[in-house]
Amino acid sequence: MRRPVMAGNWKMYKTPAETTTFFEKFQPLAGNAIDCEVVICPSFTNLTAAVEAARGTPIRVGAQNIGWAKEGAFTGEVSGPMIQATGATHVLIGHSERRHYFGETDETVFKRTQSALEFGLTPIVCVGERLEEREAGRAEAALVGQFQKGIAGLNEQQVARIVIAYEPVWAIGTGRTATPEIAADAHRVIRAQVRGKFGKAASDALRILYGGSVKPDNVKSLMAQPEIDGVLVGGASLDPAGFASIVNF
Numbered sequence: 001m002r003r004p005v006m007a008g009n010w011k012m013y014k015t016p017a018e019t020t021t022f023f024e025k026f027q028p029l030a031g032n033a034i035d036c037e038v039v040i041c042p043s044f045t046n047l048t049a050a051v052e053a054a055r056g057t058p059i060r061v062g063a064q065n066i067g068w069a070k071e072g073a074f075t076g077e078v079s080g081p082m083i084q085a086t087g088a089t090h091v092l093i094g095h096s097e098r099r100h101y102f103g104e105t106d107e108t109v110f111k112r113t114q115s116a117l118e119f120g121l122t123p124i125v126c127v128g129e130r131l132e133e134r135e136a137g138r139a140e141a142a143l144v145g146q147f148q149k150g151i152a153g154l155n156e157q158q159v160a161r162i163v164i165a166y167e168p169v170w171a172i173g174t175g176r177t178a179t180p181e182i183a184a185d186a187h188r189v190i191r192a193q194v195r196g197k198f199g200k201a202a203s204d205a206l207r208i209l210y211g212g213s214v215k216p217d218n219v220k221s222l223m224a225q226p227e228i229d230g231v232l233v234g235g236a237s238l239d240p241a242g243f244a245s246i247v248n249f
């Protein structure tokens, strides 16, 4: 059995004070969920406040990006050791907004993933096709390409430590969720790639999350798909009661 991961991506929202307030409200509602892993990914500037607020609970905290070097002349980047020092345990890598607005490529995704693993963080590596790719019948090819260039170069020990998030770009922030069937199909494509490269045990163990307009009212049907091992929630993770009802689906 794969233990579900219910993750929130706060994107560029909330101050440290707002982070603390969120946890005060969220913790009594869902902070002791034990049949899944709850991971909240705020901005770098909120990591310390989030870790502090989550102390003593099973809630984990993740960053939204990671520099690929340990240190150096990389203005604006935040390294693995810096993230680790905050007490964060996870990191989102290759989110479509990073790819779209900030020039993230499969090559940089690969480097950042290696860095996260080197510094003991769990990478949540995001993949997903764009609308024009899906409409042109190239969704599967897009996912295979992202896997081959961004993930397949890891070794077996490394791949056992990652989580993959499937986030179709056309479903992010649009209110247009992939149907559970479309999501499960995409997860099967990704899992088949993992199996082809790393074998059955690795592909059976790998957790693949779905992300894109996940809300309290659609989480149940998504999670009913055996292929879907959790969710990566954007907008609906900002509200403590809303995210708690997703976690407690």
Ligand code: 13P
Pocket: 009, 095, 167, 171, 172, 173, 174, 175, 211, 212, 213, 214, 232, 233, 234, 235, 236
């Ligand atoms: P929304 O849930 O707001 O569609 O965002 C999804 C996402 O990008 C999570 O990483």
